Amino acid sequence: MIKKEVVICLGSSCFARGNKQLVRIVNDYLRDRNLLNEVRFHGERCFGECAAGPSLKLDGILKERQDEDSVIAILDAFFITIGK
């Protein structure tokens, strides 16, 4: 089975502007829905789009200007495709 991929920007700008908290939120989301084995969740350095951060990538698609509320919504939409 091909895993879905969630990449969070750990560059200094995104990290300072909210991704520090979003790492925990995404990890809790995946754990609470038993998705940790179906998803490759990891961090990368700056995506090169700092002005639009904090950012994540869902299967390579950049999601900009995320916060604690919007990240739940984009994860819900992303994972609906696998029925979880």
Ligand code: FES
């Ligand atoms: S620090 Fe996240 S895009 Fe640059």
